[in-house]
Amino acid sequence: MGALDAVAGRVAGGASVRFRPSGSSMVPLIRSRQQVTVVPVDPSKVEVGDIALARVAGTVYVHLVSAVDPARKRVQISNNRGHVNGWTGHGRGPRHLHGGRRRTSPSDGRQAPGLVTRP
Numbered sequence: 001m002g003a004l005d006a007v008a009g010r011v012a013g014g015a016s017v018r019f020r021p022s023g024s025s026m027v028p029l030i031r032s033r034q035q036v037t038v039v040p041v042d043p044s045k046v047e048v049g050d051i052a053l054a055r056v057a058g059t060v061y062v063h064l065v066s067a068v069d070p071a072r073k074r075v076q077i078s079n080n081r082g083h084v085n086g087w088t089g090h091g092r093g094p095r096h097l098h099g100g101r102r103r104t105s106p107s108d109g110r111q112a113p114g115l116v117t118r119p
Contacts, residue, residue, distance in 0.1 A: 004060035008053055011038050021062045025079035026051070030062065038062075046075055056086040 003019070010017045016039040022032050029051065030036060038053045046052060050065045054077050063085060067076035074089040 002060065004053070004062070007038065008055065008060045011040055011053060014040055016040070025081055025083070026062065026064075027080065029064075029080055036062065043073070043075070044070070052077065054088045056088050059085075061085055 004021070007017050007019050016037055018035055018037045020033045020035050021030065024032055041052070046065055046068065048065055048068055051062065052065050052075070053060065053062050054075070055061075056077050061077055061079075063077045063079050065075045066078035066084060069075070069087070072089070074087045076087050077085045079085070
């Protein structure tokens with residue numbers, strides 16, 4: 001069980017969690033060791049471009065939502081460099097799609113409501 005598994009468990013339990021994920025796959029949106037906050041989210045409200053904490057094929061990622069398939073109740077998770085990690089179903093409950101954040105709008109710079117925030 002990795003560090004993100006513990007974070008995912010806490011978020012799935014309803015907690016907002018601050019932590020510092022490591023890695024470069026989300027630069028420039030999230031830098032390695034930059035503090036983020038993940039909050040629980042209603043999976044049906046997740047949109048393309050959101051940053052989510054999600055479990056894909058047994059691994060927890062902090063990655064972009066790159067596609068949404070509402071009919072099958074699932075989202076596709078990708079890094080910020082174009083690599084697709086796979087699909088995760090939000091119909092299976094909070095252990096797969098835990099939480100996330102809406103990206104800052106490039107047009108007006110405001111933080112959209114909801115989901116990983118950066119202080």
